[in-house]
Amino acid sequence: MTRLTFQQATVAAIRDEMRADPGVFVMGEDIGRFGGPLRSTAGLYEEFGEARVIDMPMSEGTIAGLAVGAAMQGKRPVVDLMFGEFLALVMQQFLDAGAMHYYSGGTQRVPMVVRAKFGVGPFHGHAYDHHSWLVGVPGVKVMIPSNAADAYAMLRAAIRDPNPVLFMEHMALYHAGKAEVREEAPATPIPGSRVARQGADVTLVGSALMLKRALRAADALEKQGISAEVIDLRSIYPLDLDPILKSVAKTGRVLLLSEAIGRGASINDLAAQLAERAFDDLKAPVMRLTAPDVPTPFARELEAAYLPDETRICAAAMQLFGNSS
Structure with missing residues (x-):
């Protein structure tokens, strides 16, 4: 057991999945040397380098589209979308990702995770909660953990899931104290209520x-x-x-x-x-x-x-x- 903040738990989950599976990689804006918005990828660039922690241009649609293609080729991309209102820029990519298993007659999977921060909190701005947009997209899963332990277990399970997952991270919880987190391989499927x-x-x-x-x-x-x-x-x-x-x-x-x-x-x-x-x-x-x-x-x-x-x-x-x- 390790005491971690919500932010540290999400980074630890990605780090452990990257160590376990060379097909896992991270894409997003300012996620490399900068360490991601609100430190959402802190330390990953230093351990895994630019080949697996990829700083992308300011084009969310391009990032999500590349993630769909990479997932269809057997990789497991994790996209840091920064903030929830940017979901409007990747809706078409989610529609394609969610439907691909159906379109392909069950032969194609799209194992990708899109992280998005949201909610009121100490940071001002970017507070919109738009997760409901994706609930109406067939084939897409939507996860919202409320504590560090769940954030760790659910993000690891999301990365291993064969379906596209929207993983919402509340900014008021991000640095709000530490909790005990059991750093171990997750149970599947992703935990429910x-x-x-x-x-x-x-x-x-x-x-x-x-x-x-x-x-x-x-x-x-x-x-x-x-x-x-x-x-x-x-x-x-x-x-x-x-x-x-x-x-x-x-x-x-x-x-x-x-x-x-x-x-x-x-x-x-x-x-x-x-x-x-x-x-x-x-x-x-x-x-x-x-x-x-x-x-x-x-x-x-x-x-x-x-x-x-x-x-x-x-x-x-x-x-x-x-x-x-």
């Missing part, structure tokens, strides 16, 4: 920063006599629904949390599935708490008002009891 806290009265579901805030809200709700179970989604697609269904069957109430704006958010699909598959277990309607339908603000005061926090999560959870039958 997990129960982060046991409870009996209401289920809170989120990922990344929303998971952290849900846990703090659960502590506050406990003082008011409400026992909240908290579930970390981790894998947005494919969605591991069983732990959520089991939790809702126990609590009868569910609050879904998202840093993305509510319109088009990936949790909307989860809400629909719960309405279809857990209707008889529900004591109140499925509730969502998301960012409003406005651009992510830059000012700290507006940022604080923009995202669901512990107070708003607690208030929404209490509302579920008011709606109960």
